[in-house]
Amino acid sequence: MVFDLRAYMAQQAELINDWLERLLEDFAPRPVKLRDSMAYSLFAGGKRLRPILLLAAAEAVANQEVAKEQLLPAACALECLHTYSLIHDDLPAMDDDDWRRGKATNHKVFGEGMAVLAGDALLTLCFEILSQKLDGFAAEQVLRVIAEVARAAGGQGMVGGQAADILWEKERYQHEDPNRLLLYIHEHKTGALLVASVRAGAILAGAQPAQLAALTDYAYAIGLAFQITDDLLDIYGDSQKLGKQTGQDESRGKLTYPAIHGISESRRRVQELIRQAQVSLTPFGPEAEPLRALASFLAERDI
Amino acid sequence: MVFDLRAYMAQQAELINDWLERLLEDFAPRPVKLRDSMAYSLFAGGKRLRPILLLAAAEAVANQEVAKEQLLPAACALECLHTYSLIHDDLPAMDDDDWRRGKATNHKVFGEGMAVLAGDALLTLCFEILSQKLDGFAAEQVLRVIAEVARAAGGQGMVGGQAADILWEKERYQHEDPNRLLLYIHEHKTGALLVASVRAGAILAGAQPAQLAALTDYAYAIGLAFQITDDLLDIYGDSQKLGKQTGQDESRGKLTYPAIHGISESRRRVQELIRQAQVSLTPFGPEAEPLRALASFLAERDI
Numbered sequence: 001m002v003f004d005l006r007a008y009m010a011q012q013a014e015l016i017n018d019w020l021e022r023l024l025e026d027f028a029p030r031p032v033k034l035r036d037s038m039a040y041s042l043f044a045g046g047k048r049l050r051p052i053l054l055l056a057a058a059e060a061v062a063n064q065e066v067a068k069e070q071l072l073p074a075a076c077a078l079e080c081l082h083t084y085s086l087i088h089d090d091l092p093a094m095d096d097d098d099w100r101r102g103k104a105t106n107h108k109v110f111g112e113g114m115a116v117l118a119g120d121a122l123l124t125l126c127f128e129i130l131s132q133k134l135d136g137f138a139a140e141q142v143l144r145v146i147a148e149v150a151r152a153a154g155g156q157g158m159v160g161g162q163a164a165d166i167l168w169e170k171e172r173y174q175h176e177d178p179n180r181l182l183l184y185i186h187e188h189k190t191g192a193l194l195v196a197s198v199r200a201g202a203i204l205a206g207a208q209p210a211q212l213a214a215l216t217d218y219a220y221a222i223g224l225a226f227q228i229t230d231d232l233l234d235i236y237g238d239s240q241k242l243g244k245q246t247g248q249d250e251s252r253g254k255l256t257y258p259a260i261h262g263i264s265e266s267r268r269r270v271q272e273l274i275r276q277a278q279v280s281l282t283p284f285g286p287e288a289e290p291l292r293a294l295a296s297f298l299a300e301r302d303i
Numbered sequence: 304m305v306f307d308l309r310a311y312m313a314q315q316a317e318l319i320n321d322w323l324e325r326l327l328e329d330f331a332p333r334p335v336k337l338r339d340s341m342a343y344s345l346f347a348g349g350k351r352l353r354p355i356l357l358l359a360a361a362e363a364v365a366n367q368e369v370a371k372e373q374l375l376p377a378a379c380a381l382e383c384l385h386t387y388s389l390i391h392d393d394l395p396a397m398d399d400d401d402w403r404r405g406k407a408t409n410h411k412v413f414g415e416g417m418a419v420l421a422g423d424a425l426l427t428l429c430f431e432i433l434s435q436k437l438d439g440f441a442a443e444q445v446l447r448v449i450a451e452v453a454r455a456a457g458g459q460g461m462v463g464g465q466a467a468d469i470l471w472e473k474e475r476y477q478h479e480d481p482n483r484l485l486l487y488i489h490e491h492k493t494g495a496l497l498v499a500s501v502r503a504g505a506i507l508a509g510a511q512p513a514q515l516a517a518l519t520d521y522a523y524a525i526g527l528a529f530q531i532t533d534d535l536l537d538i539y540g541d542s543q544k545l546g547k548q549t550g551q552d553e554s555r556g557k558l559t560y561p562a563i564h565g566i567s568e569s570r571r572r573v574q575e576l577i578r579q580a581q582v583s584l585t586p587f588g589p590e591a592e593p594l595r596a597l598a599s600f601l602a603e604r605d606i
Contacts, residue, residue: 029458034466038458088423093415112396113473116419117466120391123423124457127430131450139442146449147434154427155332155341163337163420170416 005293012055013048019072020079027128029121037110037118038125041083045101045243049226050082050197051075053294057201057215060281060288064206066136071204073133074145077126078197081153084122085162085193087115094166102243123153137204145200152196161188168255182255190230191223211283218280218291225273226298228266231256233301235263274299308596315358316351322375323382330431332424340413340421341428344386348404348546352529353385353500354378356597360504360518363584363591367509369439374507376436377448380429381500384456387425388465388496390418397469405546426456440507448503455499464491471558485558493533494526514586521583521594528576529601531569534559536604538566577602 020042029035054075058066090097090105091112097105107115130149134142151157165185198219202212231249235258239246249256258266277295281288323345332338357378361369393400393408394415400408410418433452437445454460468488501522505515534552538561542549552559561569580598584591 027457027459030463031467031470033470034458034463084423088419091416091419093419111473113394113469114466116391116394116396117462117469119423120387120426121458121462121466123426124453124462127449128453128457131446131453139446143434143442143445146430150427150431150434154330154431155337155424156330159420159424159427160333160337163417163424164334166416166420167334167336170414 003289003293005290005297008290008293009047009052009297012052015068015072016048016051016075016079017043019076023073023076023125023129023133026133027125029125033110033114034117034121037106037114038083038122040109041087041106041118042080042122044103046079046083048079049294050078050193053194053197053219053291054078054201056288056290056294057198057219058205059201060215060284060291061202061205061207061211062287063208063211064204066205070134070136071201073129074200074204077129077133078149078193078200080122080129081126081149082193084119084126085153085158087119087122089162091115094162097244099244126153134204141203144203148196148199148203152192157188157192157196158190161185161190161192165189165255169252178255179260182257182260185255186224186227186257187220190227191220194223194226195219214280214283215291218277218295221273221277221280222295222298225270225277225295228257228270228273229298229301231258232263232266232270270299306592306596308593308600311593311596312350312355312600315355318371318375319351319354319378319382320346322379326376326379326428326432326436329436330428332428336413336417337420337424340409340417341386341425343412344390344409344421345383345425347406349382349386351382352597353381353496356497356500356522356594357381357504359591359593359597360501360522361508362504363518363587363594364505364508364510364514365590366511366514367507369508373437373439374504376432377503377507380432380436381452381496381503383425383432384429384452385496387422387429388456388461390422390425392465394418397465400547402547429456437507444506448506451499451502451506455495460491460495460499461493464488464493464495468492468558472555481558482563485560485563488558489527489530489560490523493530494523497526497529498522517583517586518594521580521598524576524580524583525598525601528573528580528598531560531573531576532601532604534561535566535569535573573602 024039029038055071058071086100087106089095090100091107098108099105106118110118127146130142130146153159164181168181195216198215199212202215234246234249237246274295278292281292327342332341358371358374361374389403390409392398393403394410401411402408409421413421430449433445433449456462467484471484498519501518502515505518537549537552540549577598581595584595
């Protein structure tokens with residue numbers, strides 16, 4: 001029987017969307033315009049990859065009896081964090097993007113000031129959710145998840161990656177070895193949060209150290225594959241499907257994997273990373289099927 | 304014997320500065336320019352009011368044996384949070400300030416993109432520190448502090464207050480009762496974080512519910528007094544001492560306490576709030592002397 005990833009993702013996304021709405025109502029950011037600005041980007045058609053990874057990693061481990069309802073707040077917290085990063089990345093002072101997923105970016109609709117604040121509020125909301133809504137877990141476990149997420153999001157993680165990215169783009173900074181710099185940007189800007197999503201799910205499901213290490217390898221590999229695929233889609237993707245202009249990386253002289261290594265090497269590297277990810281999952285049984293299917297999906301996606 | 308607040312504040316500030324440097328080194332944000340941008344604003348001459356309040360509140364309670372070294376990371380986390388809010392508030396899309404405490408604001412030195420990221424990294428660093436550096440406390444206690452701080456910082460707290468503030472300034476939004484709106488802005492934009500600082504210190508020192516309630520009243524009163532004094536200083540203050548241009552609130556038509564209630568009523572209200580704050584401390588003994596002196600200081604400060 002082939003695992004139906006499309007149905008799985010749709011089902012998970014529906015649950016995640018329900019919970020995101022519920023959490024936004026619970027935490028009730030004010031004034032209304034701030035809430036609207038947060039909701040606009042939260043419900044702008046994201047694939048919910050990070051929360052889905054969290055849930056799938058917990059499913060793969062499942063050493064501890066954990067209901068999905070207990071995991072969903074943590075899953076949603078990671079989507080809040082991801083959404084904040086998109087809002088801030090799109091700002092004129094950063095990547096200056098007007099479109100994302102076929103919709104005007106947050107600052108185009110709500111203005112730059114409100115977009116900065118909506119991002120700030122979503123980043124904070126992530127920690128509000130993690131510290132208040134993880135019912136039924138030991139406080140030590142929750143603290144560990146908060147530490148994982150904060151580390152992945154901060155100056156040694158996602159923000160550090162984004163800073164290196166804009167510095168390269170604007171100043172060709174330090175003339176560092178572009179290959180190493182690109183790896184640094186990929187690992188931090190996108191990779192760190194994908195790894196944290198998988199690890200958070202595993203920790204909440206009571207993963208043993210060996211399981212956690214295997215899942216970390218998995219997440220690291222799919223994180224890189226995801227980013228290289230993103231770079232390839234900017235060259236070959238259907239701008240209609242992607243909901244944004246393609247070819248932007250090249251016109252900006254952005255540091256990308258295809259720009260350094262060429263198209264066919266990039267494709268080969270994606271396949272290799274996906275194979276590595278699958279190998280990392282060898283110790284797991286059929287309960288890791290969603291993670292396996294997600295890895296293949298990332299290599300073949302066209303959105 | 305009169306309590307020497309100036310010496311106390313100087314001594315605490317020195318400790319806090321040492322710990323801030325140590326923590327910045329520990330968490331080592333990268334690239335260097337991101338770290339420099341964070342350090343620039345962290346060490347731009349702040350009074351360290353929030354961390355000092357946290358330490359003083361813990362001192363007032365002291366039900367639990369807690370060494371100052373255990374409290375200092377939490378104190379510094381609140382300063383990181385405060386510094387992030389200043390960097391983002393100063394951005395052109397928000398208050399558009401070029402000067403703060405006699406120094407060029409972050410985005411004037413590092414550019415807008417890096418200023419947004421330095422703020423994001425400092426906000427995240429707050430939660431990195433709280434989740435990783437609060438040694439010797441029960442995990443439940445640490446989680447409670449994280450929840451307090453996140454709530455005070457988010458869309459129902461500081462960010463909500465700032466959003467209401469810029470909406471009023473830019474759009475005279477919703478034509479709400481200005482008096483109520485001003486109270487909302489004051490309570491959220493500045494008040495929430497001062498309250499969280501005091502409460503975090505109290506929680507870490509093992510405060511009983513009655514003690515926590517009394518200290519919350521205290522913090523709420525000094526928070527409002529602080530903000531009204533800030534508004535008065537913008538009218539009467541010495542721009543040299545303040546390190547920024549005065550008279551800006553009026554020229555922007557900003558909603559301030561003196562603008563609505565007049566100068567003498569504002570001064571009366573500050574004195575009344577300080578009295579309230581002192582009354583809240585009645586249950587405490589001499590170990591609350593720093594908190595008492597801090598309340599008076601806030602009413603008389605000229606910086």
